[in-house]
Amino acid sequence: MATKQSDAIEKGMTDYMKAEYGQHGGGKHGLWTSDELPILLKTTQNHVSSYNSVCKEAKETSTKGALEAKDYSGNNKETNNQSTEKHPSARMITLRSPSVNSSTFVLTAFSGLEQQYLWISIPFFTTYTLVFWGNCMVLHVIRTEPSLHQPMFYFLAMLALTDLSIGLSTVHTVLGILWGFIQEISLDSCIAQSYFIHGLSFMESSVLLTMAFDRYIAICHPLRYSSILTNSRIFKIGLTIVARSFFFITPPIINLKFFHYCRSHILSHSFCLHQDLLRLACSDIRFNSYYALMLVIFTLLLDAALILYSYVLILRAVLAIASQEERHKSLQTCISHICAVLVFYIPIISLTMVHRFGKHLSPVIHVLMGNIYILFPPLMNPIIYSVKTQQIRSRMLRLFSLKIC
Incomplete structure (x- = not known):
């Protein structure tokens, strides 16, 4: 996680340089002045906050999808069991499907x-x-x-x-x-x-x-x-x-x-x-x-x-x-x-x-x-x-x- 945050900070600094100073940024000599540092820090914090919110949203979506898939699988299995109980011949066909070599x-x-x-x-x-x-x-x-x-x-x-x-x-x-x-x-x-x-x-x-x-x-x-x-x-x-x-x-x-x-x-x-x-x-x-x-x-x-x-x-x-x-x-x-x-x-x-x-x-x-x-x-x-x-x-x-x- 620390590595991803440092990448986000570096990306924030790079974006600010491109936005304010063109492709190379950093003034004429590539050095940051005291007036520019607060702006750079704020931009970097915004990128880190955006990254954290995206990660949180993705994690919630993934957890919700897994739960829905599990519920669907359970319901589907229950439905199949009920159908099999109603129709024993269907269960026989299901059991024999891998190898229909009955005696x-x-x-x-x-x-x-x-x-x-x-x-x-x-x-x-x-x-x-x-x-x-x-x-x-x-x-x-x-x-x-x-x-x-x-x-x-x-x-x-x-x-x-x-x-x-x-x-x-x-x-x-x-x-x-x-x-x-x-x-x-x-x-x-x-x-x-x-x-x-x-x-x-x-x-x-x-x-x-x-x-x-x-x-x-x-x-x-x-x-x-x-x-x-x-x-x-x-x-x-x-x-x-x-x-x-x-x-x-x-x-x-x-x-x-x-x-x-x-x-x-x-x-x-x-x-x-x-x-x-x-x-x-x-x-x-x-x-x-x-x-x-x-x-x-x-x-x-x-x-x-x-x-x-x-x-x-x-x-x-x-x-x-x-x-x-x-x-x-x-x-x-x-x-x-x-x-x-x-x-x-x-x-x-x-x-x-x-x-x-x-x-x-x-x-x-x-x-x-x-x-x-x-x-x-x-x-x-x-x-x-x-x-x-x-x-x-x-x-x-x-x-x-x-x-x-």
């Missing part, structure tokens, strides 16, 4: 139709009941009927077991959200569900390919059918199908556990899919994207191409048969398998088209197509084989007649 995801059913969930659950419950009952009936008939212990029906049992497993992997979330039991799913449960859904889809594709190979052997090489498709070979084919379906899908599914999910944790369906979790991830997903694409190409697309090729060979062999009755009989054995292939691939293609080109459509359409993709093949396959396969149909009718009696 739970919100399942989506039919947005906007929450009041009708109980009614919507009725057809879904009926569908799941038919899926479980129909596939269990097929498995029971094949197991209990010795005449059906043949390669064709062994592969049909694999298909029924796969369809039954697909239903079991999704029923708890689909019906759970419609009945109000669950709304969220943990990350670990979501990853496990997506693993089984995709693995079982690849398994069904592999089983359909194996059934096409079975029809090719039966029609093109009937005399070698029993020697080629032995029980031990069928068992090895089954193990290969399981390994192919679940082994190669493991790396991208495990990688989902290490992703950082910072976007809104709202899934597109009432069950978990690999591509749905990728959409919510903020980490580098290039490996999963490219790996999943190659997996689809070398499983679903390759299986579809091989099935198509097998039927080209079958059709060529059938057209070479001279008897028209034999042609019809040979083709009749393939009708049920062709229907099963269409039932499996049409929903997959439709769902892919909706995801790719139907972004403008209602979310209800996406949810509906996702459920059709999951439920339509397990529902239709028992019906197809019960109607089109004479051996299955006759055994089921006999079973129903025994129950009625």
Whole structure:
């Protein structure tokens, strides 16, 4: 403070010299006379007094501003707390804003139709009941009927077991959200569900390919059918199908556990899919994207191409048969398998088209197509084989007649 006062005195003297004597001041010789000293002292005192008043005013203004800022901050904090207490979801968003990497995801059913969930659950419950009952009936008939212990029906049992497993992997979330039991799913449960859904889809594709190979052997090489498709070979084919379906899908599914999910944790369906979790991830997903694409190409697309090729060979062999009755009989054995292939691939293609080109459509359409993709093949396959396969149909009718009696 003493230094600032001396600076003020010096400034006062300099100003007086400039005012009274020009730039250099101090008379002719730069010396002050006795008449000039009182004037110089008064001017200097005025500058010091002015400096002190300015400092005091600045200090008062600074203190007042700090108090106002503190009051504003306190009021603002109180307002935010009140708003948070009224809206807990807002507090959740505030707490998650630095890192939205929650361990739970919100399942989506039919947005906007929450009041009708109980009614919507009725057809879904009926569908799941038919899926479980129909596939269990097929498995029971094949197991209990010795005449059906043949390669064709062994592969049909694999298909029924796969369809039954697909239903079991999704029923708890689909019906759970419609009945109000669950709304969220943990990350670990979501990853496990997506693993089984995709693995079982690849398994069904592999089983359909194996059934096409079975029809090719039966029609093109009937005399070698029993020697080629032995029980031990069928068992090895089954193990290969399981390994192919679940082994190669493991790396991208495990990688989902290490992703950082910072976007809104709202899934597109009432069950978990690999591509749905990728959409919510903020980490580098290039490996999963490219790996999943190659997996689809070398499983679903390759299986579809091989099935198509097998039927080209079958059709060529059938057209070479001279008897028209034999042609019809040979083709009749393939009708049920062709229907099963269409039932499996049409929903997959439709769902892919909706995801790719139907972004403008209602979310209800996406949810509906996702459920059709999951439920339509397990529902239709028992019906197809019960109607089109004479051996299955006759055994089921006999079973129903025994129950009625």
